[in-house]
Amino acid sequence: MQVTETLNEGLKRGYTITVTADELAAKVDEKLVEAQPEIEMKGFRKGKVPMALLKKQFGQRLLGESMQDAVDGAMEQHFKDSGDRPAMQPEVKMTNDEWKEGDDVVVSLNYEALPVIELPALDGVTLEKLVVKAEDSAVQEALENLAKSAQNFDDKDGAAEDGDQVTMDFVGTIDGEAFEGGAAEDFPLVLGSGQFIPGFEEQLVGVKAGDSKDATVSFPDDYGAEHLAGKEAVFACTIKAVKAPAEAAIDDDLAKQFGAEDLDALKAQIAERLEAEYGQASRAVLKRGLLDALDEAVSFDLPPSLVDAESKQIAHQLWHDANKEDTAETDHSHGEIERSEESDKLAVRRVKLGLLLAEVGQKAEIEVSDQEMTQAVIAQARQYPGQEREFFEFIQKNQQMQQQLRAPLFEDKVVDHILEQVTVTEKEVSKDELQKAVETLEDDAS
Structure with a gap:
């Protein structure tokens, strides 16, 4: 078996894999020898069918399997030896279209390799975490809203x-x-x-x-x-x-309507909930700050195919955002949406940071546990009351949906890992200041 390089430009790679006719025949013989002890045929005892007869009976069918096994094995060995990791599914194509039994098999292998990523030094990165306390006025406003809803x-x-x-x-x-x-x-x-x-x-x-x-x-x-x-x-x-x-009176009776022991307990619950909401918003701001710092700190070649696919997806979403009043959210009957300068810019950032976080996670051996996945599925299932079982079964059978749930969990764990290595200072701000910071994030993302 011979592997010959035909292309090496940036991250683009091309190879020709040649499997000789003798190697292919040996693969077929190997499969026949392996299967021979279990084969029964009229006139012969089990396991005693002559090899020549087996080859005549099963050779053609095993030839295709052997060809596939040989090419797969050559590719696996190539990626092991080269250390390359393809960015997307490699393109594998048989080049001698008029192949017949007895000919060598020649296959072209083309792909874009993932870049080698040098992790940035993080000890000099300083980030600011916004902290908001639940003010009495915010708690009172929430109580008044509860009274109205009673x-x-x-x-x-x-x-x-x-x-x-x-x-x-x-x-x-x-x-x-x-x-x-x-x-x-x-x-x-x-x-x-x-x-x-x-x-x-x-x-x-x-x-x-x-x-x-x-x-x-x-x-x-x-x-x-x-x-x-x-x-x-x-x-x-x-x-x-x-x-x-x-309106219900803001008193212990109101608190009991909402499952609290008394008004003070309800106020404490509201304050805790508000601060949890503030904490989520604050983390979003902190995470954006970290990603901005990482985006600025690293530079490496990006696989064009990944950027192209991401840009098309972003352009599609931007089109729907701009036309949501005229089209249903699930209506995809429109023609192809052209990439734009904006979608390309966002795609470059997303692919770059995605590859970087994946590299950090791999080197830190970060994994999403089965328990974390189960909790994520339960959280999603709550959005479908009465159909929780069906949702669970759907997720179990759908690898793509599992990956969609796993990806953000993995990303958050990697972000937490990186935050432990940088300097984070806290700054107490008002609710309005936090809201303004969140709105800035949303404006930058649009």
Whole structure:
């Protein structure tokens, strides 16, 4: 077997791999010898079929397998000897298209190698971590928002308005006949909430406690229950109470509604949650600062194919961001989106930092544990209530989705590893100052 270099320009590599006919025949014989003890054929005992007969019976099929094994083995040995790591799937092509049995096999191997990356010195890097404490005013604002969301209602004497809660009994009929699921007692309905069929709630505006009111509505044509779809129904409503919305008092009772022992405990929970949110935002700012420092500190050749693929993906996303009002987020029926100077610039940075972080992680032997992956899957599954099992099964069968979940976990662990080697100082700032820093990140990314 012979491997001959045909291209060596920058990171581009090209080789010709030649597998001689004798080597190929030896591979076939090797496979036949290996299989012979288990082969049974009429007229021969198991394992005693003559080699010549085996070759006639199975030789052609094993020839293709042997050819593939020989080429794969040559490639594996080449990457081991050269130390090259292909940036993307190598291009492998048989060059003698008119090959016939007895000919040598000649294959071209082309790829872009990942660059050799020298890790930068980090001892001189100094970063600033923004620290925000949960101020009393922020806690109070959160309490007031909780009080508004508590949706308490007080009895009122007047007529019901939008936003009021009406408690009623009702019976629905179609052509004078009651239908299943069309009746309820002591049902609380907030007018304007859109909880009922379109047109129903509007007809209850103006009712008072003790009133009787018939509401006539039509079920939508696409209503879930086919026997009701498109039908006109009359709901006979008996109004028992009308209540106006009232904010809950900020006290121990409010705290208990949200699972806290008392108001002080609720305040402590809110402060902890706020500071956790501030911490996440602060980390994003700190991480950007680190990546900026790394981007400036290192320089190496980038595989053009990776930059090209990344730039196309970025250009596609930028196009959707610019046209999201005109197209659905999942609509990809548009033509090819051309790369731009902006997408190329972002692609260079992303590929460069991605390769650098991967190199740091590999040399530091950083791995994402099974437990960390499980926690990530659980977190994602919570976004699909009632379908958690299906989501788990989907992830287990989808290697690409597993990689999408693993990649950010790996990156964060590498970032944490690097942050341990640089100097990080803390600076206490206000919530508004942190918000401004986050907005700057978002502006730079757009």
